Amino acid sequence: EADIYQTPRYLVIGTGKKITLECSQTMGHDKMYWYQQDPGMELHLIHYSYGVNSTEKGDLSSESTVSRIRTEHFPLTLESARPSHTSQYLCASSPRLAGESSEQYFGPGTRLTVT
Amino acid sequence: AQSVTQLDSQVPVFEEAPVELRCNYSSSVSVYLFWYVQYPNQGLQLLLKYLSGSTLVKGINGFEAEFNKSQTSFHLRKPSVHISDTAEYFCAVCTSYGKLTFGQGTILTVHP
Numbered sequence: 255e256a257d258i259y260q261t262p263r264y265l266v267i268g269t270g271k272k273i274t275l276e277c278s279q280t281m282g283h284d285k286m287y288w289y290q291q292d293p294g295m296e297l298h299l300i301h302y303s304y305g306v307n308s309t310e311k312g313d314l315s316s317e318s319t320v321s322r323i324r325t326e327h328f329p330l331t332l333e334s335a336r337p338s339h340t341s342q343y344l345c346a347s348s349p350r351l352a353g354e355s356s357e358q359y360f361g362p363g364t365r366l367t368v369t
Numbered sequence: 370a371q372s373v374t375q376l377d378s379q380v381p382v383f384e385e386a387p388v389e390l391r392c393n394y395s396s397s398v399s400v401y402l403f404w405y406v407q408y409p410n411q412g413l414q415l416l417l418k419y420l421s422g423s424t425l426v427k428g429i430n431g432f433e434a435e436f437n438k439s440q441t442s443f444h445l446r447k448p449s450v451h452i453s454d455t456a457e458y459f460c461a462v463c464t465s466y467g468k469l470t471f472g473q474g475t476i477l478t479v480h481p
């Protein structure tokens with residue numbers, strides 16, 4: 255059973271507001287990821303981290319930012335939300351194993367709606 | 370660069386019938402392949418994965434997949450589906466540094 259949590263699960267917010275989506279995992283995983291998923295579409299990697307103080311941009315350009323101050327915590331921030339940010343955001347983590355074959359464990363997601 | 374193509378966006382099937390969800394990938398190097406399932410309003414759950422060894426991989430909930438290197442495919446199969454298998458299924462390939470590239474997803478709908 256994966257122990258990775260995301261809050262809030264659902265968020266409706268007005269344009270221009272600053273928001274932070276929380277993601278925490280209790281498995282001690284080094285690697286963490288943020289994906290964006292539009293309805294009926296595939297997941298796109300927007301940020302990832304290989305450990306504390308390590309963050310990288312993913313394959314899909316995003317106006318959001320992330321931080322990794324603690325191993326278990328990987329929050330995503332939007333400084334000024336816009337309707338184009340409406341989407342589902344999924345957080346994932348994986349252990350650092352030999353090779354790159356380790357599976358990723360996903361949180362339940364945050365469904366964001368910007369009005 | 371790696372890419373994943375799921376050939377069917379939707380697959381309707383009757384309960385207890387067999388099902389196959391198709392996945393093709395492209396990669397210039399060795400790959401690790403995954404199938405994930407996503408139930409409504411939930412995150413993704415790993416069904417099975419291929420890392421090496423036997424090309425037939427068995428996963429949870431009675432699903433299995435076969436890795437075919439010559440056809441660059443990793444199709445998911447189940448001999449008899451249940452209503453509870455209704456969900457969206459994602460095929461994924463592991464890229465460098467452990468990043469996953471996902472296919473577009475296949476919505477499996479099981480009818481009574």
